[in-house]
Amino acid sequence: MKCDVCENEASVFLTQIINGQMTTVNLCESCSKAKGVTEETGFGLAEAFLTPSMRSEDSMEVVCNACGFTASQLKKIGRMGCPECYHSFREGLDGLLRNMHKGTRHVGKRPASVGGTAPQLLPRQRTSVVREETSTPPPPPLPVPAQAQPSDVSKLRADLDLAVKEERYEDAAKLKAEIERLQPKAPSK
């Protein structure tokens, strides 16, 4: 078997479960040393092979500023600390999601408060009951803590900037349309 990095014969085989996905890496002697795989502390395969931005270097570790969750905790348990973590750890997220899902963009139901959603018309619905539930008293509003998410629009803008920087123009166009849809007469920043 060939080494995954160079063309030499592989002699080090590593299998790790990352986020429930089994990953096998085959390396030759010299590449395994170069990647630090054979060192005692070098079992962080994710560190060596995942995108550099997801690595944690003690001094420069990415931390979610809403909840204090760290990139290394994320890597260890494979779960986020709070909803805002998706923003804090957005670098490298696309790659992770691409392995996990059919796509990286949500196309399903949207809350009515977020631009609303067309009612989900189910293809095989026989007697579709369209509910116009307005008679129920609205439940008491829940206080939203001070460190609430930045608005969706500003997040979209950040995504847009990133998409342009990474030359993903198709995504950028979609994001731009989305922003215009949410904020038709938005002042240019």
Place this chain on the structure above:
Amino acid sequence: MMRFATLIKNPADWMKGTGPHSEIVMTSRVRLARNLRGFPFPGFSQERQRVDLLEQVRPVVEQLPEMRDGYSEDYTDLSKIRKQVLVERHLVSREHAARSSGCAVVVDRKQSISIMINEEDHFRIQGIRPGLNLHSAYELVDRVDSELESGLPFAFDSKLGYLTACPTNLGTGMRASVMLHLPALVLTEQINPVIKAVGKIGLAVRGLYGEGTEALGNLFQISNQHTLGEAEPEIIAQIEKVIEGVVRSEQNARAKLKEDHHTMLQDQVGRAYAILRYAHVLSSKEALNLLSMLRLGADLDLVGNCDRSLIDMMLLEIQPAHLQLNAARELSPDERDSMRAEITRARLQSIHGPGSFPTSQSTPGGPPSAPNDE
């Protein structure tokens, strides 16, 4: 609100053994994961934060029109056995039952909808329907979700969808799963290729109680793994299509058993009946597997006057927590095994054994007709 004893006394809506393809599909379940904006996920929050959140949202959940006269319980008030009973009824997850302070469950009167608070996500909204009916299960949870969202700020991102503790649930936050009884595919040794094929299209196959559990009693759960990049109706339509294929395979396998292996089939069903009817010690595993054979026999008209729902009720009654609830005390494994046999002996008294039924091979073969899909 309803008391625990009342909840358990009544069989759930979905236990009545009806619904499309109910001879093979036991239940269809859909759950949505939802979280509140600005709050850490339950797994990364302090107990105090979870308790605060619970106190604020529980009244909102209880006031849902669907939950009128329903059952609502804080886990600190719920014994281990009672929580386990809820797991055995698929009303809460094993993971949720393992938690305590800051957690609660709210179940509607018909036991079709359950809402877990502070599971891995702040909310897990689940709908269960009998037979193959993911559409209707989704309608249940979709409606509840829309009602909840009018009063609660759910964490949602326009690109990523509903934000969940685990990225594997991101997007729709929806897991649709179907519980299947596939004894003929197991007996004819065709189950592995079927499982492999289903796995290849990106669906997960699991045992009776979800992740990492054994497929006892020939019961299998099939569910979607992807939650992002596809809309809910697409995901559901895809699973239903796959399940219809699996149902056809099972029907064909049953027809084949009846035609080519009639003696073996009668032998298996007859032995299952005999042991369940006369045994005094039954392990959970043995009982589930025997009940599976009896259910197959009933579906193929090999067992006289045997109602499928009676077997499905037994499948619940013989489980450890249900046995202990019934005995009103903790039971040792040995005590449970003898109590379990006591139940099957009693229940089978009213069912004629397969021997008392005509055994001629001339009974028309072919797959059992599906119940009316109304």
